[in-house]
Amino acid sequence: MRMVDLIKKKRDGMKLSRKEIEYIIQGYVSGDIPDYQMSALTMAIYFRGMDDAETANLTMAMANSGEIADLSPIKGIKVDKHSTGGVADTTTLVLAPLVAACGAPVAKMSGRGLGHTGGTLDKLESIPGMKVSLTMEEFIENVNRIGLAVIGQTEDLAPADKKLYALRDVTATVDIIPLIASSIMSKKLAGGSDAIVLDVKLGDGAFMKDYESALKLAQVMVSIGENAGKRTVAVITDMNQPLGLAIGNSLEVIEACEALQGRGCRDLMDVCMFLGSHMLMLAGVAKTMEEAASRLEYALEKGMGFEKFKEMVRAQGGNPDALEDYSLLPTARIRYDIRAENDLYISKLYAEKLGLCAMRLGAGRERKEDVIDLSVGIMLNKKVGDFVKKGEVIATVHANDEERLNNVLPDILNSIETSDERVEKPKLIYAVVTKDGITSL
Incomplete structure (x- = not known):
């Protein structure tokens, strides 16, 4: 086999067999297949695609390229949640403690931000002392003791994905369904959870810009998960505007803390409650969506989720006092308010543009090795459809460098569109995809 x-076979639109895909992944991880040949193959896949069987075989080959985490020592049904990436998507920081507070063990391995999308690990590292690298023994012990742990993916899990994603990122082959699906699901399968809830983002700030593409991605990933013996549910949610109000690492920690104390942005909370209800159902903690939602509301109202967040931070070496005294978190030196010049309505918030603006302020990475500024970002005060009075703050920019702020500010302003007339709030949740079919909402 050469x-x-x-490469030629896929270039010509033919199907790769399971053995051929396994040969490719094994050879690439071992270093026998060089980057330039793998780049040629990913570009051929980008233009020629892969059918469902090829995608499933690629996923399994990538999942099996390293260790498969054994989470069997953790009591109960472990449910993982994954987002396909977005802006102001603080769901994990809110959702994981709430779900754990309801009695479902959350053993989550998360990633870092790249480009306009934020990473959960970077947000957590805003908390002084917080460790996101634990041994597997520590990880399992924490989940059994407090019901919750969030760490980075270990080097031994799905190494093919790490290597391939870095290559795709610099060869313009990220946004193609077979490669997105195999990347996400190989990590989820290697992560060892019993069930998976997928938050598939749709719109301006997501990889999937239209409903048909998002639906196809959701269906492919659900099929892969179910065929691997994992109960899998996908929820298609909106990313045509930032989900929450905070874009930036320490800012999103603050937003999560506020949300867990009942002061969260409505859009963020609605998505968290919907995803969390599915997680409780798959974990066997609730029998119906109504019961699951009721449990989550109770945990929120009684502050149980916030207490669980503090428990997790303490267990992973962080200072839980920073979750109540925000001055202990990284704080930007400059705050610049963007104010309305007239009475108006917010008609559009371009999620991807705003995410890229935050990245240019220092909140994100253009390359994996970039060092980020945990304190900077953008704090929105209004969402699409909201009325703003003259002089009222639409958003506040947090920066540490005046030159960067001045360079980015025009693009932030261009990312916010307004109207003199009332604008309808956008749809938030589009559909749920399971092995039994599609439920439109």
Whole structure:
């Protein structure tokens, strides 16, 4: 078997067999297949695609390229949640403690931000002392003791995905369904959870810009999960505007803390409650969506989720006092308010543009090795459809460098569109995809 022949085969639109895909992944991880040949193959896949069987075989080959986490020592049904990436998407920081407070163990391995999308690990590292690298023994012990742990993916889990994603990122082959699905699901399968809830983002700030593409991605990932023996549910949610109000690492920690104390942005909370209800159902903690939602509301109202967040932070070496005294978190030196010049309505918030603006302020990475500024970002005060009075703050920019602020500010302003007339609030949740079919909402 020769890699050049397999590149040619896919270039010509033919199907790769399971053995051929396994040969490719094993050879790439071992270093026998060089980056330039793998780049040629990913570009061929980008233009020629892969059918569902090829995508499933690629996923399994990537999942099996390293260790499969054994979470069997953790009591109960472990449910993982994954978002396909967005802006102001603080769901994990809110959702994981709430779900754990309801009695479902949350053993989550998360990633870092890249480009316009934020990473859960970077947000958590805003908390002084917080460790996101634990041994597997520590990880399991924490989940059994307090019901919750969020860490980075270990080097031994799905190493093929790490290597391939870095390559795709610099060869313009990220946004193609077979490669997105296999990347996400290989990590989820290697992560060892019993069930998976997928938050598939749709719109301006997401990889999937239209409903048909988001639906196809959701269906492919649900099929992969179910065929691997994992109960899998996908929820298609909106990313045509930032989900929450905070874009930036320490800012999103603050937003999560406020949300867990009952002061959260409505859009963020609605998505968290919907995803959390599915997680409780899959974990066997609730029998109906109504019961699950009631449990989550109770945990929120009684402050149980916030207490669980503090428990997790303490267990992972962080200072829980920072979750109540925000001055202990990284704080930007400059705050610039964007104010309304007239009475108006917010008609559009371009999620991707705002995410990229936050990245340019220092809140994100253009390359994996970039060092980020945990304190900077953008704090929105209004969402699409909201009325703003003259002089009222639409958003506050948090920066540490005046030159960066001045360079980014025009693009932030261009990312916010207004109207003199009332604008309807956008749809938030579009559909749920399971092995039994699609439920439109």
